[in-house]
Structures are given as structure tokens and as C-alpha cells.
Amino acid sequence: MDRTLLIALASFSAVTLAGCAAMRTGADEAAIRAKAIDAMKTSFKEKGQAKLDRLNQDETQALCSQYAGKELPKDVAATIEKSNLASIRYPQDGKLVGDWKRGERIAQDGRGFQYSDDPKGPVGANCYACHQLTKQEISFGTMGPSLYNFGKLRGYTDEMRRYAWGKVYNSQAYSACTNMPRFGHAKILNEQQMRDVVALLMDPASPVNQ
Ligand code: HEC
Structure with missing residues (x-):
């Protein structure tokens, strides 16, 4: 299946x-x-x-299932965010931004984990299934907020690059029981793919910021 x-x-x-x-x-x-x-x-x-x-399910998913359809208590949300925040790994060389062109291909690609895909990878991130990212792409999902102009609006700062990395690595660190996948944490994307996706959001030359 x-x-x-x-x-x-x-x-x-x-x-x-x-x-x-x-x-x-x-x-x-x-x-x-x-x-x-x-x-x-x-x-x-x-x-x-x-x-x-x-x-x-891991502990976070089990807790989120337990509260599915109910209001998530503040202390439970805080516990989930704290443990997921602690799980984020930043690259040892400190380089968070790769190539936005490769990032765009990763954001467009929803394949890799299906039974019929080559298990040797690579795996796509399918960001467009939930987010608007660029003006050129008119086919996108709306479960998540539009990320068009993300870097331009938030500022090309170190702090924002770290947030973008952390959010993509483990979305639950910033928003308990979110529907967004945990791309680094769940080993969907490798370190270089993470950099490339962060570049798509944070490189001033990326179409996201035009
Ligand atoms: C299954 C749907 C889904 C997919 C796939 C998904 N996201 Fe999200 N994303 C969301 C939702 C829902 C939110 C809002 C809630 C939250 O913050 O987690 C969100 C929030 C975000 C935010 C925070 C926005 C802000 O205002 O701070 C960023 C950044 C983001 N996503 C980037 C990405 C990137 C990059 C990808 C692909 C690597 C991706 N998302 C894939 C659902 C998704």
C-alpha cells in the first residue's frame, strides 16, 4: 500500500x-x-x-493523537515543543543555505517513500502540496500559509536562517501537533537537501523572494 x-x-x-x-x-x-x-x-x-x-507513533505523535479533535492543553504543547526543539541538529560547518535551484526541485517533488520508489532515494519534500512558494507556480495546496516572499518579509538574518532550518527540520518545535512533516527529524531530507530548501526560502535570488 x-x-x-x-x-x-x-x-x-x-x-x-x-x-x-x-x-x-x-x-x-x-x-x-x-x-x-x-x-x-x-x-x-x-x-x-x-x-x-x-x-x-513516537511520543509526540501519540500525544497529538490523544488530543486529536480536542483542545491541546498549553502545558502539553509546551512539552512537545521543548523536546522537539532539543532534537534539531544544525550542520557542523554552520552552513545553512545551499542552492535554491535544487531546493525548488525538492519542493516540487513528492516522490521517494512510496513502495514503488527506489529506496535508495532521493526523497522529495512536496512543500507545494501545502504551501504557495513562488509566483510562477500556480498549482499549490493551502493547508499551510503562503511562503511567498518569506525571506524578503522576514529579513535575511542569521536568526531567520536558523528558524527556517529548525522549522523544516522539526516543525513540531515551533507549533505542537502541526500537520507539517518533520523533514530532518524523520530523515526525509538529508543535510544537503535541507540546505537547498532553506536556500529556496532565504536566498535573496530565489524566486520565493522576487
Ligand atoms: C502536509 C502539509 C505541509 C507540508 C508538506 C509542508 N508544510 Fe510547511 N507548514 C504546514 C502548516 C500547516 C504550517 C502552519 C503551522 C505550523 O507552523 O507548523 C506550516 C508552516 C511552515 C513554515 C512556518 C511559516 C511561518 O510563518 O513561520 C515554514 C517556514 C514552512 N512551513 C516551510 C515548509 C517547507 C520549506 C516545506 C517543504 C520542505 C513544507 N513547509 C512542507 C504544512 C506543511
Whole structure:
């Protein structure tokens, strides 16, 4: 089963689950959640690089599922952001900005993790699935805010370059339970790809900033 479908099914089940669980106690809820995960694990088939371990949630994802459809308490959000912030790795040579042209190709590319893709990579980031980035590209999703003129509006400062790196590396560090993937943390992008995507946002010559 491809990854998109897996994710779609997983979120469908999570929503259904949250609906059913609305009237129940915490213990009931935990039992139902365990049963649903079990049902997913027994009904999904592994194919190629798409393994069932993709259904295993880390601590952040488990907490976010627990509060899906409910208001996320401030202290839980703070705990999630703190631990994700601590997980961000910056490059040893301090170089955060690569080549925006390669970054643009990565932002356009949504392939790499499907069962039918070459597991040796590279993997795309599919930023356009959720964000507007340039004026030229008129096909983009709107789940995330427009990033058009990101660097120009925020300023080409070291602080903003570090924020851009950190946000792409681990989005949960700045916004608990966001829908944005954690590109560095989840090893979707490697260090050079991270630099190239940061360049797309932060290089004054990038079409994002024209
Ligand atoms: C599945 C949807 C999704 C994808 C894919 C995605 N994002 Fe996001 N992104 C979001 C959402 C939703 C937000 C707003 C909530 C938040 O801040 O996390 C966001 C916020 C951001 C922000 C913060 C904007 C601000 O005002 O500070 C940046 C920067 C960003 N995304 C960059 C990227 C880049 C670069 C990529 C590709 C490498 C990407 N995003 C891929 C959903 C996505």
C-alpha cells in the first residue's frame, strides 16, 4: 500500500476513533485506540520499502493523537515543543543555505517513500502540496500559509536562517501537533537537501523572494 494511502487510512481511523471515543472515559479511549491500531496493523500489507513500522507513533505523535479533535492543553504543547526543539541538529560547518535551484526541485517533488520508489532515494519534500512558494507556480495546496516572499518579509538574518532550518527540520518545535512533516527529524531530507530548501526560502535570488 502506498504511503499516502496509509496516511489517509490512518487519519481516517483516527478521526472515526475520536468520534466514537467522545462519550467515553480515558481508559475506554485507550483500549479503543489500541484496538484500532491493532486492526490497522493486521489489515495493512507491507510492500517494498513501505513497512508496517510506519504505523508506530513516537511520543509526540501519540500525544497529538490523544488530543486529536480536542483542545491541546498549553502545558502539553509546551512539552512537545521543548523536546522537539532539543532534537534539531544544525550542520557542523554552520552552513545553512545551499542552492535554491535544487531546493525548488525538492519542493516540487513528492516522490521517494512510496513502495514503488527506489529506496535508495532521493526523497522529495512536496512543500507545494501545502504551501504557495513562488509566483510562477500556480498549482499549490493551502493547508499551510503562503511562503511567498518569506525571506524578503522576514529579513535575511542569521536568526531567520536558523528558524527556517529548525522549522523544516522539526516543525513540531515551533507549533505542537502541526500537520507539517518533520523533514530532518524523520530523515526525509538529508543535510544537503535541507540546505537547498532553506536556500529556496532565504536566498535573496530565489524566486520565493522576487
Ligand atoms: C502536509 C502539509 C505541509 C507540508 C508538506 C509542508 N508544510 Fe510547511 N507548514 C504546514 C502548516 C500547516 C504550517 C502552519 C503551522 C505550523 O507552523 O507548523 C506550516 C508552516 C511552515 C513554515 C512556518 C511559516 C511561518 O510563518 O513561520 C515554514 C517556514 C514552512 N512551513 C516551510 C515548509 C517547507 C520549506 C516545506 C517543504 C520542505 C513544507 N513547509 C512542507 C504544512 C506543511
